[in-house]
Structure formats: structure tokens, C-alpha cells
Amino acid sequence: xxWAIALHGGAGDIPRSLSPDRxxxxxAALRHCLQLGxxxxxxxxxxxxxxxxxxxxxENHPQFNAGKGSVLTTDGTVEMEACIxxxxxxxxxAVSGLTTVVNAVSVARxxxxxxxxxxxxxxxxxxxxxxxxxxxxDPSHFITPENIERLKxxxxxxxxxxxxxxxxxxxxxxxxxxxxxxxxxxxxxxSQIGTVGCVAVDRDGNLATATSTGGxxxxxxxxxxxxxxxxxxxxxxxxxxVSATGRGEAVIRATVARDVAALMEYKGLSLQEAAxxxxxxxxxxxxxxxxxxxASGEVTMPFNTTGMFRACATEDGYTEIGIWPTEQE
Numbered sequence: 001x002x003w004a005i006a007l008h009g010g011a012g013d014i015p016r017s018l019s020p021d022r023x024x025x026x027x028a029a030l031r032h033c034l035q036l037g038x039x040x041x042x043x044x045x046x047x048x049x050x051x052x053x054x055x056x057x058x059e060n061h062p063q064f065n066a067g068k069g070s071v072l073t074t075d076g077t078v079e080m081e082a083c084i085x086x087x088x089x090x091x092x093x094a095v096s097g098l099t100t101v102v103n104a105v106s107v108a109r110x111x112x113x114x115x116x117x118x119x120x121x122x123x124x125x126x127x128x129x130x131x132x133x134x135x136x137x138d139p140s141h142f143i144t145p146e147n148i149e150r151l152k153x154x155x156x157x158x159x160x161x162x163x164x165x166x167x168x169x170x171x172x173x174x175x176x177x178x179x180x181x182x183x184x185x186x187x188x189x190x191s192q193i194g195t196v197g198c199v200a201v202d203r204d205g206n207l208a209t210a211t212s213t214g215g216x217x218x219x220x221x222x223x224x225x226x227x228x229x230x231x232x233x234x235x236x237x238x239x240x241x242v243s244a245t246g247r248g249e250a251v252i253r254a255t256v257a258r259d260v261a262a263l264m265e266y267k268g269l270s271l272q273e274a275a276x277x278x279x280x281x282x283x284x285x286x287x288x289x290x291x292x293x294x295a296s297g298e299v300t301m302p303f304n305t306t307g308m309f310r311a312c313a314t315e316d317g318y319t320e321i322g323i324w325p326t327e328q329e
Contacts, residue, residue, distance in 0.1 A: 002297040002315030003041040003202050007033060007054055009064050009309035010194040011245045011289030014323055016307075023323065029061045030311040031321055037200060038313050047200040047208035047241075048086050048109075055082070055105040055210045058196035062144060065194020067103060070142050070214025071161065072151040073221045078142040080104040080214050083228040084112060087207030087236035087295075094228035097122035100136040101129045105212045108228070110134070119228065147217075154218035161217035195227060197234070197243030197291060203315070205295040209234055209241035209257075216248070226251035231258030239264040239295060240271055246288030246305065254282040260292055271298040279304050 009026050033054045040050045059067025070078045082104035085092035093112030096119075098104050107129045111120050120128055130136060154161060197211035211234045213227045225248030226233035233244045235257030242257035256278055263274035271294040279288060279302040289303025291310060301310045301320075311321040320326075 001203060001205060001295075003200070004293045004297045004299045004312070004314040005034065005037040005041060005050065005054075005198065005200045006291035006293055006299050006301055006310070006312035007037070007058070007196070007198040008243065008245050008289065008291045008301070008311075009058065009196055011303045011305040011308035013286070013305060014307035014309075016324060018323075026061075026063045026309050027321060027323070029058065029063060030309060033057045033198075034311040034313055034319075034321070037198065041200060041202060041315075044202070047202050047206050048084065050200040051198040051208045051210035052084060052105055052109050054198040054200075055084075055196055055212050056103045058198075059103050059105060059212050062146075064196050065214045066196045066212040067214075068142060069144070069194065070147070071194070071217040071219075072143070072147050073215075073223075074151075074155075074218050075221050076143070076148070076151060077221065078139060078214060079219075079221070079223075080142075080212070081224065081228045082108045082210070082212035083230065083234040084108045084210040085208065085230065085234055085236040085241070086112075087209075087238055087241050090237060092118055092230055092234075092236075094119045094230065094234075095121065095125045096224045096228050097222070098125055098129070099139045099142075100126060102135040102137060102141075105210050106134055108210070118230065121224075122222075142214075150217050160219055195233075195245040197227075197245060199236075199241040199243050199291055199293045201241065201293045201295060201297055205238075207236045207238070207241040207293065207295060209236045209243045211243045211245075213245075225249075226256070231255050233257060235261055237261050237265070240274075240292050242275075242290055242292040244288060244290040245308065246283070246303075250283050250287040254278070254288075256283060256288060256290060260290070264294070270294075272300045275300045275302050 081096040195213040289308040
């Protein structure tokens with residue numbers, strides 16, 4: 001048994017022709033956040049603190065669809081959501097509809113630690129965050145030029161990201177580039193790049209998970225995805241910790257994160273077997289990916305999309321940072 005950590009920066013139709021200026025900043029951010037988590041685990045930090053630390057850092061990176069980089073609703077506003085869960089106690093906290101809090105995952109942690117509840121949303125969650133002194137900013141802080149352009153493209157195509165849209169809205173593109181992007185994406189354009197998450201286990205088998213997102217480009221105001229839904233996008237128990245990414249509605253329907261744990265608990269499957277089955281059989285092709293660790297220090301990062309920004313490290317020295325499937329997969 002040893003510590004292990006895995007994190008993701010979203011899954012979707014990521015063409016292998018993705019330019020370095022779009023790819024490298026996210027890879028660098030994943031590498032940096034992975035090292036933060038590794039250092040914390042090596043210093044005997046609790047996995048809950050590790051996953052909150054890592055996800056906070058990812059939320060502060062504008063290249064991901066969480067925190068600073070959160071995409072916009074159909075009204076041009078930001079509604080962030082996050083979740084955190086402790087495997088040993090199964091305590092958890094979740095939030096939705098945040099518009100001013102810098103780090104949504106820290107609000108979720110406070111909900112878990114400071115209230116008798118699990119889930120707070122919108123004005124109530126905002127007020128709770130302010131009462132506990134969390135950093136807030138004007139909502140305009142999150143309205144970046146890139147996300148304004150993504151929303152414009154989504155509206156022009158009359159699509160919601162992940163709902164059969166025709167463009168990768170994760171990066172604004174010029175009009176004459178659209179056909180090239182479509183060709184690279186095989187015509188589907190079902191990109192889900194952005195949602196961030198982290199799972200960790202320490203040497204004692206303590207597990208934790210956290211996930212954070214801005215949701216879907218051009219989503220309806222008030223829409224809630226899989227990220228804060230316990231058992232869908234985020235789940236941990238004594239067997240494993242899971243953070244999922246992809247098309248939220250599909251992940252919710254399949255209770256993706258909980259199903260991985262249930263297959264281990266009730267069917268005796270290994271972490272890799274359980275995760276592979278859920279991603280391969282429980283959700284439609286092209287809709288989901290996840291990162292997971294087990295109590296014994298196993299790690300797995302399956303996805304059924306073209307790619308998934310992901311990274312992991314284990315105490316025995318294994319490290320992986322990738323986007324597309326490896327040859328072994």
C-alpha cells in the first residue's frame with residue numbers, strides 16, 4: 001500500500017492536431033498541480049487537504065473550465081459548482097450557482113465541515129461563503145474575452161456545449177478555421193475540455209476526491225451538472241475515490257462515480273476493471289472519462305472520448321501526464 005494521486009482537466013473531442021498554444025499551458029498546469037499534490041502527500045497531508053489544494057490551483061488557471069476559466073450561461077453569467085468527499089467517513093459537501101467566490105471547492109469543503117448539510121446553492125451558498133471569509137470578487141472577474149467568444153460561437157451555432165454542438169468551444173476560433181476543427185473532430189465536435197478534479201489516497205488508505213466546473217457553454221441559467229451530484233461526478237468510500245468529467249447529463253444518468261465503487265464493493269472487481277466497465281458500458285461513447293484511486297494505491301484514468309487531460313503519480317515512482325490514449329490502451 002502506498003500513496004497515489006490522479007487529476008484531470010476535462011475530457012472530450014480533443015484532436016491530435018491541437019496546437020501547442022492550446023495544449024501546452026494545460027499540460028504545464030497539470031504537471032504543476034500534480035507536483036503540489038505529490039509534495040503534500042509526501043508530507044503526510046490528509047487526502048482531503050490534498051484534493052482541495054490541487055483543485056483550488058486548477059480553478060485559478062484560466063485554461064480550464066472551473067474557477068477563473070468558467071464558461072458562460074446563455075445570459076452571459078458564470079455559475080460555478082464543486083464537490084468534495086472523504087472516503088473514510090463519507091462526509092461530503094457540494095455547491096452550485098456560485099458567481100463571486102474565487103474557489104468553489106473551498107466552499108464545498110466548508111459546507112462539509114461547518115454545516116449539517118451536504119449541498120448549498122446559489123444565493124445561500126454565496127452568503128455562506130462570505131460569512132466564513134472566503135475570497136470573493138466581482139462577477140466580472142470571471143467574464144474573460146475567451147469565454148465571451150465561446151458563448152458567441154455557441155449562440156451562432158444554436159448549441160449547448162456537449163449537446164451535439166458543432167465546434168470545440170473550449171478555445172475561440174476564427175471563422176475560416178471551423179471546417180478544419182470539424183474535420184479534426186470527426187464532425188461531432190463534442191468537446192468537454194475543462195472540468196477539473198483530483199483524487200488521492202495516503203499510505204494509510206484514506207481516500208478523498210474533489211471536482212469543480214463552470215458547466216456547459218450556453219447552458220440554461222440554473223442548470224446543475226454532474227460535478228456536485230454525489231455519486232455522479234464525485235464519490236468516495238472505503239474502496240475508492242472517483243472524479244468524473246464529460247457530458248454531465250450522461251454522467252448523472254449512469255451514476256458513474258458510484259457505480260465504480262459499487263462494482264468493487266459488490267462484485268469484487270479491481271479498480272481498473274470497475275472503471276473500465278463503467279466508462280465502456282454504462283455511458284454512451286464519447287461522453288465521459290474519470291480518474292480514480294483505490295485504498296491500496298491503484299490508479300486508473302479511463303475515458304471514452306477522443307482525449308482527456310490527465311495526470312497521475314504513485315509512491316512507487318510511476319508518473320503519467322497525457323491527453324490521448326496511450327499505446328497500451
